[in-house]
Amino acid sequence: MNDMLLEVRGLSKSFGALRACDGIDFDVREGETHAVIGPNGAGKTTFISQLSGDLRPDQGSIRFAGQDVTPLRAPARAKKGFARSFQITSIYREFTALDNVALAIQAHAGHSFRFWKPARSEPALRDPARQYLDGVGLGERANALAANLSHGEQRQLEVAMALATKPRLLLLDEPVAGMGTEESQRMVTLLDSLKGRQTMILVEHDMDAVFSLADRISVLVYGRIIATGAPLDIRANTEVRQAYLGEDS
Numbered sequence: 001m002n003d004m005l006l007e008v009r010g011l012s013k014s015f016g017a018l019r020a021c022d023g024i025d026f027d028v029r030e031g032e033t034h035a036v037i038g039p040n041g042a043g044k045t046t047f048i049s050q051l052s053g054d055l056r057p058d059q060g061s062i063r064f065a066g067q068d069v070t071p072l073r074a075p076a077r078a079k080k081g082f083a084r085s086f087q088i089t090s091i092y093r094e095f096t097a098l099d100n101v102a103l104a105i106q107a108h109a110g111h112s113f114r115f116w117k118p119a120r121s122e123p124a125l126r127d128p129a130r131q132y133l134d135g136v137g138l139g140e141r142a143n144a145l146a147a148n149l150s151h152g153e154q155r156q157l158e159v160a161m162a163l164a165t166k167p168r169l170l171l172l173d174e175p176v177a178g179m180g181t182e183e184s185q186r187m188v189t190l191l192d193s194l195k196g197r198q199t200m201i202l203v204e205h206d207m208d209a210v211f212s213l214a215d216r217i218s219v220l221v222y223g224r225i226i227a228t229g230a231p232l233d234i235r236a237n238t239e240v241r242q243a244y245l246g247e248d249s
Helices: 044-052 074-080 097-109 113-119 123-135 151-163 181-194 207-213 231-236 238-245
Strands: 004-015 018-029 033-037 059-064 082-085 169-173 199-203 216-221 224-229
Touching (some): 004 044, 004 199, 018 224, 033 207, 044 082, 044 199, 074 082, 097 151, 123 151, 181 207, 216 238, 224 238
Parallel strands (some): 033 199, 033 216, 169 199
Antiparallel strands (some): 004 059
16 A cells, blocks of 8 residues: 555646646556545546546646556556546447457457457356456346446446456546435445445545445645545645635535
């Protein structure tokens, strides 16, 4: 937990006159769950998009496992060990849950998608795909079409697909968004089971999820991180309470 896997320094991104990220310094230790919270419009998605390589920063640097990955696009960062889940579920709705995970395994192995059809009967893909589905609690839904899964199950499937790429860093963009109480609790339980084994950055509005899962929390307001610390320290931080959590938190 003392080794820094990700080190971000001076990360900045503007869209015209809007400075969405303003000189962000940020780091994540190996095996840590580091949450990023902040009000709507704080720059959280812009920040995560720069980490994943989907958006190029205007200034600053991103080092991953000791290497400068700032100029790398998302596919190259995925090969280095980044995996991202999005606010809007990104799955292949016309395929089964098992197909989706097998496809993620196939893509990570570097095979072309044109080989997908025969791969449907390939044990080297299907067997580990079933294990990943079991790991996220979807083993019994393996043969269900992704389109027929509930919203919560689709988010679980997305986590299984991300894990199937064997990431060193998992970027989770609002994994419990749009969920009811029961589905949300299932997702929190799933992510809690990964703690210590999987390094994670968690961007989330659900404060119950954040404070139950995070080892450290960074608070982003108007493109700047105003505080980073353990959950209890963040709860007690006066500036954070005024800017985001509210005086009655």
